[in-house]
């Protein structure tokens with residue numbers, strides 16, 4: 452039966468249902484004082500849903516007794532291990548339903564299969580998640596923290612993910628992405644001194660928060676986002692310089708990529724275009740050099756020291772250009788120059804966080820959207836770790 456101290460006295464099968472009659476042989480004691488001297492007062496049959504046998508649903512029939520404790524003179528109905536008071540289903544059954552829902556069987560299908568209400572599935576599942584989080588207790592702050600935003604709902608807007616990049620799990624999700632909405636969460640967070648590295652995209656709001664709450668942590672820019680910003684400004688600049696050429700979708704894809712993975716015929720096409728537009732060629736060359744500079748990783752201190760002046764020179768050059776897009780890019784990179792240079796020392800990036808965002812999206816779809824952020828948070832914390 453999956454429960455201790457029970458003895459099965461009979462099994463009956465009818466119309467897809469299995470009815471198990473059982474007797475409890477374990478010790479009984481007073482829940483108030485633990486006394487063993489009891490006097491029988493009443494008896495009743497208790498019918499409970501129990502774990503299914505394959506496709507056959509099962510019912511558990513138990514005789515329960517009312518006792519009077521001779522020690523403290525209180526009366527009580529007998530309690531059974533694995534069955535909580537006033538519940539009409541055993542814990543193994545509730546658990547099996549929750550696990551099936553966790554594994555992706557929808558509430559409706561599960562409700563039909565087990566002939567219970569779909570709201571019941573949801574309620575049991577919530578209990579299960581709460582139990583799981585309680586078992587995990589409060590995990591310490593991650594050593595390598597990834598911070599990123601993701602869209603939650605139209606009503607509540609964005610949420611922020613705190614990701615443990617070392618152990619590949621979501622540490623927490625918090626509603627909102629502004630400094631004001633994260634401030635109260637971060638000020639209450641314990642063990643902040645454990646965080647050594649924080650990885651984030653180029654969001655100034657997050658940076659000032661991290662500097663305030665994790666003063667000992669090193670901030671690392673996310674490589675993917677930095678290169679995306681460079682590409683974005685570069686393409687905008689291209690649109691200003693040559694609006695007709697920028698509309699060519701084939702060229703767009705070639706201009707956007709790094710040069711080394713291009714095929715020979717693609718290279719020829721790109722070179723042809725660049726030869727006809729000498730200004731664009733200069734800008735493109737510059738962007739390629741900058742891109743390759745940003746791709747460096749796993750460097751030691753000395754190697755970084757050599758690269759740093761190169762980056763600073765490029766940023767200065769950008770800010771001197773007569774092109775507004777390039778100046779803007781230069782300013783952004785200038786304000787993040789430290790975090791970008793730190794990127795060369797590390798290999799960790801927010802790719803893991805982005806992966807979890809995909810998983811969270813799936814979670815939202817499976818639930819047909821969430822209205823309550825706390826339910827969402829509970830689910831993410833259990834299922835994304």
Ligand SMILES: [Zn+2]
Pocket residue numbers: 481482483484485486520521522523524525
């Ligand atoms: Zn008692």
